[in-house]
Amino acid sequence: MRFFVAAIGAVLFLFVNSSAAKWQITQLDNGLKVMILENHQVPQVNISTTVKVGAKNESSFFDGATHLLEHLILFRGTEAMTGDELAAAMKKRGAYFNGYTSSDWTDFVITLPKENADFAFKIHADMLFRSNFPAAEMDKERQAVIEEINISEDDPFSTAYRSSVEKLYGSRHPYSKNVLGTKANVGSVPRDSIYAYYKRYYAPNNMTTVVVGDIDAAKALELVKKYFGGIPKGSVALDNYGPPPSRTKVDTIEIKKDIGQAYLLMMSIGPKADSPDQYALDLLATVLGDGESSRLWKKVKDELGLVYSVSFSFNTSKYEGSISASATLDPAKMPEVEKAINLVLANAKKGGFTEEELRKAKNKIKTNHYTSLERGLDLADKYAQYDSFIGYEFIDNYPANIEKVTLAELNAAARKYINTDSYVKTMVVPK
Helix, strand or coil: CCEEEEEECCEEEEEECCCCCCCEEEECCCCCEEEEEECCCCCEEEEEEEECCCHHHCCHHHCCHHHHHHHHHHHCCECCCCHHHHHHHHHHCCCEEEEEECCCCEEEEEEEEHHHHHHHHHHHHHHHHCECCCHHHHHHHHHHHHHHHHHHHHCHHHHHHHHHHHHHHCCCCHHHCCCCCCHHHHHHCCHHHHHHHHHHHCCHHHEEEEEEECCCHHHHHHHHHHHHCCCCCCCCCCCCCCCCCCCCCCEEEEEEECCCCEEEEEEEECCCCCCCHHHHHHHHHHHHHCCCCCHHHHHHHHHCCCEEEEEEEEECCCCCCEEEEEEEECHHHHHHHHHHHHHHHHHHHHHCCCHHHHHHHHHHHHHHHHHCCCCHHHHHHHHHHHHCCCCCHHHHHHHHHHHHCCHHHHHHHHHHHCCCCCCEEEEEEEC
């Protein structure tokens, strides 16, 4: 992809030659990256800002701080208004606003009718840079997050996932951390420490803001500069990274819960987001375990009748992603199911795939990709998130990179990444 660069005044403009969209991409003096796409089909403005800070940036003292901070920014007010006043102002203007926290990033979104665009930019900036959460308000939000942790701990699959990644990634890798944090940390981390963390890292040079909607690009940039341009740079967010441990055997975890069916999760390490192997792995996961026409579903569920459901997935992340086979089943069939899944995987690793399977997977992935970009808010959100850890070009180039994968490359990925003798096996079974 070619970039045409021109410096105009105090702002750097990058005009992108992209077949996917006519983006105006700008970097302000304070380091904020701004991406603007005019879309006049719906009279709405969508804004998504992703902060390059997630659980990967937390020390043990701050476990869960990023997720708690997301809640505080969303619900506990700014220097200009309380949380209740902020919510009322949003409702008055028909705004939807939300936030999400991952291991790699934290994301904040707002969407509303285009006539309220000025309000959207102003309140978005106030929430990102001028949140003011008094201790009493913070204590209320602590309880909300603790309840969220309780709900996650009650969910069998969430329990299996958390136990699996802790074992898979080991204590040095950031993905072993629970994004929600621990109840002890969430309940005790000092307000002043959270506020200092917020002021240190929630800075424009650690952010990408994406604007999509029925607004003139020049006007959108003017509003961004008006409300975001005066915010100073902050500290560069550093990741607490250590490589995952090597594994030479199957590590087994069994968790007993008050449930009626069992859950099985078999997880191993995959490549980082910047690996060219990720496209072949997306295709591999689609053929093996995405839906009722996949190999695992047809063999383990339809033919053998061993499970209620079965799937296979690859999770793209900044650092090492995860490769997982999962199933819901009768607990009495656990050994049979693990054996059957491994047999399907071993056959794929040894015998490879067909051109017909590859073509079908490519079509399915591209359709899902294009569908995910239909709504303005989803488009803004996806570009902001991916730009924070791999670059927005990933999205523009994704369909072409999927299409480029050959059958030989798909089969090579199966031989390289399918693992039937050294993985983390987590079973959640009835008490």
